Amino acid sequence: MRLCVYKYIFKGYFLNILVLNAGSSSLKYQLIDVETQRVIARGLCERVGNEGANHIHCVDAEEVVISTPMRNHSEALQVVLDHICDPKQHILNSLDEIDAIGHRVVQGGKYFSQSARITPDVIYKIRQLAELAPLHNNAALMGIEACQKLLPSTPQVAVFDTAFFHNLAPTYHTYPLPYELAQKYDIRRYGAHGTSHRYIAQRAAQFLHKNMWDLKLITCHLGNGASITAINHGKALDTSMGLTPLEGLMMGTRCGSIDPAIVTYLMERENLSPQEMNDILNKQSGLLGVSGVSNDLRSVYDAAEQGNDRAKLAYEMFAVSIKRYVGQYIALLGGVDAIVLSGGVGENCPIMRRLVFADLQSLGIQLDESRNKEKTREREISSDTSRVRILVIPTNEELMIALDTKRIVQQK
Numbered sequence: 001m002r003l004c005v006y007k008y009i010f011k012g013y014f015l016n017i018l019v020l021n022a023g024s025s026s027l028k029y030q031l032i033d034v035e036t037q038r039v040i041a042r043g044l045c046e047r048v049g050n051e052g053a054n055h056i057h058c059v060d061a062e063e064v065v066i067s068t069p070m071r072n073h074s075e076a077l078q079v080v081l082d083h084i085c086d087p088k089q090h091i092l093n094s095l096d097e098i099d100a101i102g103h104r105v106v107q108g109g110k111y112f113s114q115s116a117r118i119t120p121d122v123i124y125k126i127r128q129l130a131e132l133a134p135l136h137n138n139a140a141l142m143g144i145e146a147c148q149k150l151l152p153s154t155p156q157v158a159v160f161d162t163a164f165f166h167n168l169a170p171t172y173h174t175y176p177l178p179y180e181l182a183q184k185y186d187i188r189r190y191g192a193h194g195t196s197h198r199y200i201a202q203r204a205a206q207f208l209h210k211n212m213w214d215l216k217l218i219t220c221h222l223g224n225g226a227s228i229t230a231i232n233h234g235k236a237l238d239t240s241m242g243l244t245p246l247e248g249l250m251m252g253t254r255c256g257s258i259d260p261a262i263v264t265y266l267m268e269r270e271n272l273s274p275q276e277m278n279d280i281l282n283k284q285s286g287l288l289g290v291s292g293v294s295n296d297l298r299s300v301y302d303a304a305e306q307g308n309d310r311a312k313l314a315y316e317m318f319a320v321s322i323k324r325y326v327g328q329y330i331a332l333l334g335g336v337d338a339i340v341l342s343g344g345v346g347e348n349c350p351i352m353r354r355l356v357f358a359d360l361q362s363l364g365i366q367l368d369e370s371r372n373k374e375k376t377r378e379r380e381i382s383s384d385t386s387r388v389r390i391l392v393i394p395t396n397e398e399l400m401i402a403l404d405t406k407r408i409v410q411q412k
Contacts, residue, residue, distance in 0.1 A: 224252035
């Protein structure tokens with residue numbers, strides 16, 4: 001380990017964390033000062049390995065877009081590091097000022113109940129679990145390997161989306177399949193978006209001036225990918241995503257929960273391979289599949305307003321799928337103190353929020369129409385008479401990854 005890292009740990013002072021979220025052809029990053037929780041720089045390398053690759057780099061409100069070839073994730077990371085350490089940018093003087101790297105890893109499977117420092121064994125397990133999240137886990141490994149090549153002495157930490165749900169009770173994580181088969185292939189509910197649900201639950205408790213361990217919460221991560229979690233006194237009780245991120249809510253291109261017999265029925269009628277069926281369920285369904293317009297809720301709404309009946313159907317189905325899980329989780333929790341909304345849809349779509357919470361007054365849930373239209377970053381949108389608080393809390397997975405990275409590295 002580098003001398004500067006020993007110095008920061010010894011003094012109890014830890015400064016700059018580089019947070020990476022690698023996709024199959026992208027690399028998102030944030031450089032965060034964890035002492036002040038300030039984002040020093042952020043950006044995205046897109047179309048990595050393809051023609052027309054771009055590096056989008058932001059410092060404060062200033063954004064620059066640079067077209068540059070990036071054949072792989074190592075070259076993308078090199079572009080990022082060169083920009084961060086460019087003397088003209090006044091961001092960092094050298095790579096030695098990056099004290100640790102935190103990676104978002106989607107699938108931690110049965111192995112990881114919390115974030116973990118990157119070791120050969122951790123890499124081996126992430127690779128083993130790639131079958132459950134092939135696009136995400138393999139991409140994360142590309143990011144990890146790029147860092148090992150370019151920053152070999154810098155400690156790295158994997159932060160798993162599934163870790164928050166690792167300790168779901170068997171009643172909630174077990175599927176009603178033949179028990180031996182489920183055990184043989186490690187088939188269980190793993191969930192996803194756990195880093196986001198953990199963050200917005202903590203922020204909601206702070207917003208309410210309560211201890212999270214005293215609250216019953218329903219957290220809603222609503223974007224192109226969407227999931228809902230029931231949190232009972234600080235611990236996840238149940239979550240909508242399952243073995244993979246396909247289960248649960250209707251999403252942008254994912255079907256969510258459907259009758260499993262539909263899969264074999266379509267495969268037989270259309271002579272589809274497993275991969276073709278998988279593409280239909282994951283990439284051609286949801287808002288896109290029903291509306292025929294887009295996976296973006298804004299475009300679907302615009303089409304609905306222009307009289308497109310399929311778009312209107314898709315929009316209303318999305319609202320019903322959210323309401324269905326909210327109702328289930330109120331029953332499982334035995335009541336709820338607050339419902340927390342996050343993600344692009346949860347934060348920015350007052351019409352969808354109104355549809356979701358319509359006619360729930362008998363459950364003690366009442367939306368305030370004027371508050372629902374406000375655009376304050378963190379806000380309450382329930383009425384003063386609502387027994388259940390409704391909050392809008394923007395998620396910050398990158399900060400949670402940075403804080404986890406600091407904690408894990410300082411344990412050594």
